[in-house]
Amino acid sequence: MLSMVDKVVAKVSGVFAALGAAMIGLLALTMVADVVGRQFGSPVTGIVELAAQTVVISAFLTIPYVMRRGGHIRATVLVNRTPPIVRKTLEVVAYLIGAVIFALLAFSAWDAFVEDFVKASYEGEGALRIPTWPARLTIFLASVLMIFESLLATAKTFVEVKK
Amino acid sequence: MSSVDIAELAVLAVFVLVLSGVPISFSLIVTSFVGMYLITDKLDVAFNLLNAVAYSGIRDYVFAVIPLFVLMGAFMTNSRAAESLFTAVHYLLKKVRSGLAIATVGANAIFAAVTGVSVASAAVFSNVAYPQMQRYGYSKRMSLGVVAGSSILGMLIPPSLLMILYGILTQVSIGKMFIAGLVPGLVLALMFSAYLYVSSYFRPDMYGIDTPNPNRFVLKAQKKAAARELKHPEDFDSDEFPDLGRPSGKISLPGMVTQTIAIQTVQMSFGRAMLGAVPIVALVALVIGGIWGGVFSPTEASAVGAVGALIIAPLMGMDWKKFIKAFQQTAVAVGGILLLLIAASFFSRMLATSGFINQVSEFIQGLDIGPMALVILFILILIVMGTILDSSSILLLAIPLMFPSILALGIDPIWFGIVFIIAVEIGLLTPPFGMVPFAMNATLGKRASVEDIFAGSFPFVLVMVAFLVLLMFFPGIATWLPELLR
Numbered sequence: 001m002l003s004m005v006d007k008v009v010a011k012v013s014g015v016f017a018a019l020g021a022a023m024i025g026l027l028a029l030t031m032v033a034d035v036v037g038r039q040f041g042s043p044v045t046g047i048v049e050l051a052a053q054t055v056v057i058s059a060f061l062t063i064p065y066v067m068r069r070g071g072h073i074r075a076t077v078l079v080n081r082t083p084p085i086v087r088k089t090l091e092v093v094a095y096l097i098g099a100v101i102f103a104l105l106a107f108s109a110w111d112a113f114v115e116d117f118v119k120a121s122y123e124g125e126g127a128l129r130i131p132t133w134p135a136r137l138t139i140f141l142a143s144v145l146m147i148f149e150s151l152l153a154t155a156k157t158f159v160e161v162k163k
Numbered sequence: 164m165s166s167v168d169i170a171e172l173a174v175l176a177v178f179v180l181v182l183s184g185v186p187i188s189f190s191l192i193v194t195s196f197v198g199m200y201l202i203t204d205k206l207d208v209a210f211n212l213l214n215a216v217a218y219s220g221i222r223d224y225v226f227a228v229i230p231l232f233v234l235m236g237a238f239m240t241n242s243r244a245a246e247s248l249f250t251a252v253h254y255l256l257k258k259v260r261s262g263l264a265i266a267t268v269g270a271n272a273i274f275a276a277v278t279g280v281s282v283a284s285a286a287v288f289s290n291v292a293y294p295q296m297q298r299y300g301y302s303k304r305m306s307l308g309v310v311a312g313s314s315i316l317g318m319l320i321p322p323s324l325l326m327i328l329y330g331i332l333t334q335v336s337i338g339k340m341f342i343a344g345l346v347p348g349l350v351l352a353l354m355f356s357a358y359l360y361v362s363s364y365f366r367p368d369m370y371g372i373d374t375p376n377p378n379r380f381v382l383k384a385q386k387k388a389a390a391r392e393l394k395h396p397e398d399f400d401s402d403e404f405p406d407l408g409r410p411s412g413k414i415s416l417p418g419m420v421t422q423t424i425a426i427q428t429v430q431m432s433f434g435r436a437m438l439g440a441v442p443i444v445a446l447v448a449l450v451i452g453g454i455w456g457g458v459f460s461p462t463e464a465s466a467v468g469a470v471g472a473l474i475i476a477p478l479m480g481m482d483w484k485k486f487i488k489a490f491q492q493t494a495v496a497v498g499g500i501l502l503l504l505i506a507a508s509f510f511s512r513m514l515a516t517s518g519f520i521n522q523v524s525e526f527i528q529g530l531d532i533g534p535m536a537l538v539i540l541f542i543l544i545l546i547v548m549g550t551i552l553d554s555s556s557i558l559l560l561a562i563p564l565m566f567p568s569i570l571a572l573g574i575d576p577i578w579f580g581i582v583f584i585i586a587v588e589i590g591l592l593t594p595p596f597g598m599v600p601f602a603m604n605a606t607l608g609k610r611a612s613v614e615d616i617f618a619g620s621f622p623f624v625l626v627m628v629a630f631l632v633l634l635m636f637f638p639g640i641a642t643w644l645p646e647l648l649r
Contacts, residue, residue, distance in 0.1 A: 020498070071498070072502065073500075
């Protein structure tokens, strides 16, 4: 059961991260197109707002994958010198803190998403208006995924300790 | 409990959590949320601020510079760029005393201009340069120290992640920070090289000079064997670099690969040795020159750099598998850094609301110790922090507290940024917990103990301290170039 859920969550995190990374690659190409296009009098419209939204969306798309890969920056030098049981306990504490803060974020991001979606809020002006709800929705979905990742990491640590 | 008391407890709580191994971003968010609630006594305020920093905190055109430069660095790290540079610089220096060690410094200085993270440089050059120096009879500590010491150039020579974060937090122009790092980076590289050259006369044994080298016979035989095979040098594939996303203990360098580089270096023609370095140097010139000439903003420069790296990396051994790996590494680095940035802005807003930041700068200015003494005090604090934390976390934690006093005392913010980065990097090389030796140990595995790396980097730490003193007396080293731009 646990391993099945784990596989599904891993897959979702992987797909999210792939989308996020692809967006970064596309942003690079679009921006170069803008730099080149400017020389010929045809810049990409709204590149500034496009870049800003890409940063938010790609950041949140990759955050759960970072968790899965154990890549959230932490100081391990002291912890690595403690006995395994202390280390495992501290790990569980860290995961639970992760679950709590992303639950808080999911809660507040959902309200913001509903509000922006209903009001059809947008950023940017002139020719290119970018709706804000996709970014809000991404924050919400990524936070929910982070809750899953944190709880799974907790569960896996317990299974490890039992063995 | 006053709100300043709450903030003080929050700072303490962050340190306890971080030292307990809780991810730094998690520690900051949880204490900021609780702190904000306690200060205002309104849960709504804490929720609203959390939601605001998660969205508006990073929704900025300028911040796109982070993922784009990370992508550029990932493409270059997953190609043979570092090897090509090392080969080229070594070719130029092959007749010079301690040339191999100086070549490591030189190649690092150029590689630093395509990547913004010291720890990445340290891992890559552990695989590229360390085995070479071993083969030529350089002492173990010496070789490790050169790799560790010169890797710090990654943060000083633009593009640099630390400069980007510093610019974002202090409103100093990122482009100016980049330009400001050029001269200090080159001066420090020269000081490292000078140290290596001079000390090779005092301790020739450490540089494999005038000592019976047990490897020499083996080397001769290998040269002959490789010379026969060299008819098809392009067949030698580069070895896979270790996964930079998370340190692993695996040793990933079979001897054969680097031997062929060594021998190629000796036998290659001038043109062939330089050929590999040309595209990289051209890319560096395009990115830095573009910022320098005002052709594009740092954000646009990062996009140009990423696309340029995407074009040249496949020419230098980046296949489909490494292409995917570059994107995976980018995802890990980007998610980690941007979450840290969100967390840090949450934390500093909480501290600002509490009045703690004001209190700290009032306290610091009340010390009445003069600007230089204050900077020295800050440097000492940063070095201590550098022995425990990674450099971007230190910057995000320390700048909100230190920077107001720097401004109030009229210290040049660009100059302080450079001093700040060097101080943090000294900490990264300082025992007991400096990060660079641990990252190298993760790459090299049992071949190099953390203690050996710390011992080997110590002379480089001293050179960096000397450089800091130099910067104090001649601030122009850092401020001269950016002032020209004004």
